[in-house]
Amino acid sequence: MLWHSFKPKNAAWYCWRLNGAAAYLRRDKEAWRISFKTIPFRDREEGFGGPEALAPGDCPPESLPVIHAWGAGDSVFLHPYLSPKTYVLRLRERLRIAPGRRCSFVAALPPLLKFELGESLLAEEMPFAVPKTFMGPDFMNGEICHSLPLAFCRGSDAPLPEAPDLPAPPVAPDAPSAFIHCDIHIVNSTKDMLEPERVAVNPEPLSVYVHQGRLVADALELEYSEADCKPRVSKITQKGYRLVSAGAKYRVGESFARRSVDIIKDITAI
Numbered sequence: 001m002l003w004h005s006f007k008p009k010n011a012a013w014y015c016w017r018l019n020g021a022a023a024y025l026r027r028d029k030e031a032w033r034i035s036f037k038t039i040p041f042r043d044r045e046e047g048f049g050g051p052e053a054l055a056p057g058d059c060p061p062e063s064l065p066v067i068h069a070w071g072a073g074d075s076v077f078l079h080p081y082l083s084p085k086t087y088v089l090r091l092r093e094r095l096r097i098a099p100g101r102r103c104s105f106v107a108a109l110p111p112l113l114k115f116e117l118g119e120s121l122l123a124e125e126m127p128f129a130v131p132k133t134f135m136g137p138d139f140m141n142g143e144i145c146h147s148l149p150l151a152f153c154r155g156s157d158a159p160l161p162e163a164p165d166l167p168a169p170p171v172a173p174d175a176p177s178a179f180i181h182c183d184i185h186i187v188n189s190t191k192d193m194l195e196p197e198r199v200a201v202n203p204e205p206l207s208v209y210v211h212q213g214r215l216v217a218d219a220l221e222l223e224y225s226e227a228d229c230k231p232r233v234s235k236i237t238q239k240g241y242r243l244v245s246a247g248a249k250y251r252v253g254e255s256f257a258r259r260s261v262d263i264i265k266d267i268t269a270i
Contacts, residue, residue, distance in 0.1 A: 003210050003244060005075040006051055013059050016050035016078060018113075018178040021127035023078060024060040025051070025115060032076075034067040034115055035060040036125040041110055041148055044128060048177050051078075069115075069122040076122070080111040080215055081245045082180060082203035083126060086145040088133050089184075089199045097194040102187045107201070108179035110148070111208075111215065127178070145200070176213035182206065183219040190226050204248045205233050209241040218247065 008014055008027045016023040021044075022037040037060070060066070087109055097103050110128035114121055133147035182201065188194040199222065206217045219234040233247075 002048075002050055002078065002213075003080065003215070005077055007074050008051070008076065009053075012056075013054040014051040015054055015060075017047050017052070018127050019048055020045040021178070022060075023050075023113060023115075023125075023127065024064070025076065026059075027076075030070055030072050032069045032071060032115075032117075032122050034069065034123040035064045036113075036123075036127055037061070037064055038125065038127050038129055041128040041130045044179075046175075048175075067123040071117040071120045071122060073117045073120075075117075077114075077116045079114045079116050079244060080178070080180060080208060081114060082109060082206055082208060082217065082247075083112045083146060084203070087201040087203065088145045088147045089201065090147060091197055091199070095196060097186060097188040097196070099188055099191050099193070102185055105184045105186075105199075107182050107184055108177070109182055109201070109203075109217070110146070111178060111180050113178075178215075180208055180215040180217050182217040185219065185221040187221060187223040189223050194224055202231070207235065207243060207247040208245045209236055209243055211241045215244075216241065 002016060006014075008025060010027055010029060013024055013026045016025075020039045024033075024035040024037075026033040087107075089105075089107055095103055110126060110130060112124060112126050114124040116122065131147045132144050134144055184199060184201065186194070186196060186199070201220060203217075206220065209216050216236065218236055221232040221234065223230045223232070
């Protein structure tokens, strides 16, 4: 229900529970009031669902800012998108990938959420605050990106992590949640041992789907060779995956590959 259309009643507040964050909405005919509770990405927790009607007289906490919007229509969507900014994943585990081997991760990416009424945007917010990082060859040529820890590693051909006592992620990887799960595959096609510490995810070409209540993105493969790093996107085509936001389409040689290689080559934290 959370990622489907919803017809709110007039003069009633509704709440979406988003793993510790929250979104609130109230409709008064063509007037809409929206509020978001944002939390640090590290403080995410269990608790996901909605929309749920609040008791008469209840409303969002007074400390939250309220967004006022206007729009005609009965059905509203809370749509999840990948942020337009690049996600830089700081690995929680030290990995060593031998030549010819690969390592696979699943990353829980915080979404950009938009309340949409037909083709009209009522409000948008990224409910999970994450630190920013700068990446580029220098401070004149680069971009500001999201910086977040990778939740966990699975299906790896690399050696086991050196810190097995790391705490478990606060949200189970297979549980429905507000996060967009993306499979990331790192392939070592060089002649040397590869020891990645951070991974840059360019979200532009990745589509987002709903499957059994979970948000899932297309898989991303990064193949490191002696010359460069070649990114590939594997589109999800299986039945049962409902498209909720489409990624950009690129032809061979267009900017996705060039930008991805540039941002992977040099990542510098602020």
